[in-house]
Amino acid sequence: MDKHSNPTDTAPKQALPGAHSTTKHPMTGHPAMGPTGMDHDDHAVHSEGQHAGHSTAMFKNRFWLTLLLSIPVVFFSPMFGHLLGYTSPQFPGSAWIPPLLGTVIFFYGGQPFLKGGWQEIKSRQPAMMLLISMAITVAFIASWVTSLGIGGFDLDFWWELALLVAIMLLGHWIEMRALGSARGALDALAALLPDEAERVVDEGTETISIAQLNPGDIVLVRPGARLPADGVITDGSSEVDESMITGESKTVSRTVGDSVVAGTVSTDNSLRVKVTAVGDDTALAGIQRLVSEAQSSTSRAQALADRAAAFLFYFAAGSGVITFIVWSLLGSIPDAVTRTVTVLVIACPHALGLAIPLVIAISTERAAKAGVLIKDRMALERMRTIDVVLFDKTGTLTKGEPALTDVAAIEGVSADELLALASAVESDSEHPVARAIIAAAQKTGAPAMAATGFQSMTGRGVQATIDGSTVAVGGPALLKELDLSEPERVSSATTGWMSRGASVLHVIKDGAVIGAVALEDEIRAESRQAVHALQAHGIKVAMITGDAHQVAATVATELGIDEVFAEVLPQDKDQKVAELQGRGMKVAMVGDGVNDAPALARAEVGIAIGAGTDVAMESAGVVLAGNDPRAVLSTVDLSKASYRKMWQNLIWATGYNIISVPLAAGVLAGVGFVLSPAAGAVLMSLSTIVVALNAQLLRRLKLNPAEVS
16 A cells, blocks of 8 residues: 555645746756747747737727727717718818828728738638728728828718728727637746756755756755656655656655655655756656647647638629629719728628627536636637547546545444544544545544544554554555454455556554455546437547556446547647547547546646646637536537537628628619618618627526536
C-alpha cells in the first residue's frame, strides 16, 4: 500500500515571469509570449482572417463611439425624419451634422470592414467584409453627392450608413467575445514549472533559474514544492502528487532510484533529485508539443455566414451592374444611379451580419447558465455531429477519490468495530484513503475511539495505540514485512476484491490480522444516466484509462459502456482518439488531467471536467463547470438547436436579400411598384429584428442535466 500520512497541499501554480514579454520561456527557451508570438486575442483574430487582425476590445470601443455619433446623425437626417414624421431643429450648420459625423463614422467605425474588404480583394475570396465595405462605401459616396447637391440626386443614406456600421460592429464584437483560444493550454503547461530551483553544491545549495539547470545536476526539492526537471531520486522518499500529469488524485510513493517528472509535487518530505532531462526533453514539454501538434491538426470549419456573404456579394454586384445598364437603356441616368445605389445598400447584410453571432452569444449564455462553458465557437457547432463520446475514467465517470466499498472481519470482530479501529488509527491523516475510511466509520454510527502515538510507515501504512493495543492499517507490503498472512475468512473476501481491481488494506491488532477493507474509485451516480442517455441518442460511449483491464472492465460493465481502452499510457491517449477517427468516427473527448490535454485537442470536440487541471480546461473547446457528465448530452442538444437557428437565420437573411434586391432594382416598375431607398432601409431593419427574435427562441431550450433520462 502507499503511505498516506498528512500530505501537504500542493504548491500553487505560479505564472512564469514575463509570460507576455519577450523573455525566454524557461521550458522551451523560446519567447514566453506564446508559440506564435502574439497574445490570445490576436491569435483568435488571426485564425479568423475576416477580422483583419483586430481584437475584441477594438470592436467594443469602436461600437460604443460609433453608436454615440450615430444618434445625432439619425436625428438630423431628413430621410429618417420624413419616415417618422418629424422635423429636426434647424440652425446654422445643422444640415452638415449628418455628413460630418457620418464621415467620421465611415472612416473610424468602418475601418475594420474596409481593411477586411481590401484583404478579401487581395486574396480573391469575397465574403462578409467585402460585402459590408462595398455597401458602406456606396452609401458614403452617394450621400456626399446628395449633400453637395451634385446631379440632383436624392440619395441621403447618412443615417443608414451610421446604423449599418454600428450594427456590424456590434455583430463582430459579439462574435469575437464568443471566440475561444485553446492556445492558453501551452501557457498553463508552462505554469506547472517553478521559476527557480535549488541546486546542490559543495557548500550547500544555490538558488538558480530552471533555465540554468543541466542534466547531471542534483537539486533539492522541499516538501510542497514542484520538481523543476525530470530526474531520478538519489536521496529521500516522499508521496508525490502526479495528478497534473496523470489526472489521478492519489499520491504515489517515490523513493531512491525512482524516476520523477517535472511539474509534479513532493507533498511531505524533501528529496534530492539528479536531473536527467531539462527544457524540451522533459515529459511536460513533450505533452506541450503534443497539445500544439494536435491543435494545429484540427481543421477549422469556415463560417456559414462567410459562404452566404460570398454568394450575396456576387449576387449584389451582378444585380447592381444589370440594374444600371437596364435603367440607363431606358433613358434615365439619374434613375439608373438611384436604383443601383439602392440595390447595393440594401444588399448589405444587416441580418446576415448578426445571424451567426447572435445565435452564438445566446447559446453560449444558455450553456453557461447550465454549467457548460463554450470556449471555442466551432466546438459547439461540431458537437451535433459527434458519433462517439470518449470518457476518461478517473475524475470523470468516477469521482477520482477512493471510497470504502467492502469490509471483512474475523470471527468475533464486527464490521463496525473493525471500521472504528481503522478510523481511529487514520484520524491524524489527511490522505484520501484515510478520509474514505473515516467517512465510512462515521456512517456506521459506532462510537469514536481515541488513538495515540500515531506513526507513518513510508510505503507500508500507519499505526497507533488504541486502549493499550497496537493497531496498524496497511497493505500487502506491511503484511510481508511483519510476516503475516490473511485468515481464511478474510482471504476469501480480498481475493474477490483484488480480482476486480480494488485496493486492499488490512487491519492488524497486536500482531494479528483481524480484518480488511476494500477501497475503490467511486462511480458517479450521474454517470449511468449520462451513458444511457447518450446511447439513447444514437451516440456510442467509450472509456479510456491507465488502470488495469480488470478495473476498467468492472466500471465499463456497471455503466454499460460500448468500448474500453485500458492500460493506456498518458502520452498515448491522443493516439486512441486518432484510432477512433481512423474508423470514420467523430470524437468528443471528456477528460480532466494534463495527460488528457493532447487527446482533448485532437478530438473534434474536447470537453474538460471543471474540477480538472487548468491545462485540460485550456485545451478543451467546452468546459463543464461542474462534475456532472450528463452535461455532455446538454451540449449535444444545444449544438443541434443552435445549428437549426443558424440555418433559419441564414435562410431568412439571404432570402430577404434575394427578394428585396430585385424589387430595389425595379423589376416591378412595369406595374407601378418601385422600392424606394427609404422603404428598402426599413425592410432591412425589419429583417434584422426577425433574425434577432428568432435567435431569442433559444432561451426556451431546457439544458438542466438533472432532466437527462
